[in-house]
Amino acid sequence: MVPASPACLTLTQVRYAVGSARSARGVTEILSGVYITARRGEVTVIIGPNGAGKTTTLACAQGLIRPSAGTVRLLGEDPFRAGAQLRARVGVMLQDGGLPQSVTPQALLSHVARLHQDPWPLTELVRRLDMTPFMRTNIRRLSGGQKQRVALAAALIGRPEVVFLDEPSAGLDPQSRQLVYELIEHLRDLGLGIILTTHLLEEAQRLADSVFILKDGRVVRHGSVAELTTGADGSDPDQNQPSRRLLFISPRILSREELADAPLPLELDGGTFNKAGARWAVSGITSPEALGQLTSWWQQIGLMPSEISYEARTLEDVFWEVSVP
Numbered sequence: 001m002v003p004a005s006p007a008c009l010t011l012t013q014v015r016y017a018v019g020s021a022r023s024a025r026g027v028t029e030i031l032s033g034v035y036i037t038a039r040r041g042e043v044t045v046i047i048g049p050n051g052a053g054k055t056t057t058l059a060c061a062q063g064l065i066r067p068s069a070g071t072v073r074l075l076g077e078d079p080f081r082a083g084a085q086l087r088a089r090v091g092v093m094l095q096d097g098g099l100p101q102s103v104t105p106q107a108l109l110s111h112v113a114r115l116h117q118d119p120w121p122l123t124e125l126v127r128r129l130d131m132t133p134f135m136r137t138n139i140r141r142l143s144g145g146q147k148q149r150v151a152l153a154a155a156l157i158g159r160p161e162v163v164f165l166d167e168p169s170a171g172l173d174p175q176s177r178q179l180v181y182e183l184i185e186h187l188r189d190l191g192l193g194i195i196l197t198t199h200l201l202e203e204a205q206r207l208a209d210s211v212f213i214l215k216d217g218r219v220v221r222h223g224s225v226a227e228l229t230t231g232a233d234g235s236d237p238d239q240n241q242p243s244r245r246l247l248f249i250s251p252r253i254l255s256r257e258e259l260a261d262a263p264l265p266l267e268l269d270g271g272t273f274n275k276a277g278a279r280w281a282v283s284g285i286t287s288p289e290a291l292g293q294l295t296s297w298w299q300q301i302g303l304m305p306s307e308i309s310y311e312a313r314t315l316e317d318v319f320w321e322v323s324v325p
């Protein structure tokens, strides 16, 4: 087994409450014992529905707010108490950028680079994020997607060891999104710890080494994408989800007469797939009995599928299972 790379961020039993017992509204607990481990050389993705507590979790992780209980360790230190030395090792890209408006990306990024001892060469970041066309335009005039790339470059230029990316591809067109994904993969290969929040589950599925799903201020699932989608994270594998379809390949065309004489007893999404070598998809296989009905049907019409499989579950399927009350 490959040994796990060292943790760069751990949250243990983190609670965060607002309000006061004496006020009319009382105390509201926003985080109720959140745990997260993020490692160097890995992309750790935090997902969850609106209001799940992602932003609050990141604020605790970055030391912007102090948890009511629990422990946070960022590069081995308590980020709430740590000083400028720790901040220099951490990059943060905020959702709305927080960029100054009346300077150019060239001026801003050169300035930020000068604040760091060993900055990333600006030309390389500009090339990787395809920013040349707008480096000398005032930030105020840039499109949302262009500002987003400037904010990402600003978070990275100091060569951080850990970087927090809050919805890094929000508002980007597919081409720019691809550039951002490639850059994130490059950062991972360089050994950075990347902590990313996103509402795009395809993005999470593509980039994540490890996923934490938050709901109502708690971690409801965590694991690699493979662990979560196969149930190997210890959750109910839910192999019989009605949404999972059984796929099979019929080596021959089934005639209209055959199908009329022996109709499939289940809902079969097959009409347009009735070609030799075509993939048929059957939904509704939720029990061994239903599977038996399908194999009996194959037997009845003398069909031996050349391939049988289940449609792979995605992170989106897992997300819906845990998000829907």
Ligand SMILES: Nc1ncnc2c1ncn2[C@@H]1O[C@H](COP(=O)(O)OP(=O)(O)OP(=O)(O)O)[C@@H](O)[C@H]1O
Binding pocket: 018, 028, 030, 048, 049, 050, 051, 052, 053, 054, 055, 056, 057
């Ligand atoms: N200071 C605060 N006072 C009261 N409620 C708060 C405070 N901060 C956050 N909340 C509430 O806590 C919950 C979690 O908020 P948070 O912003 O962490 O969620 P999120 O998962 O980032 O949501 P989104 O996906 O919408 O950005 C929300 O219901 C929010 O309204």
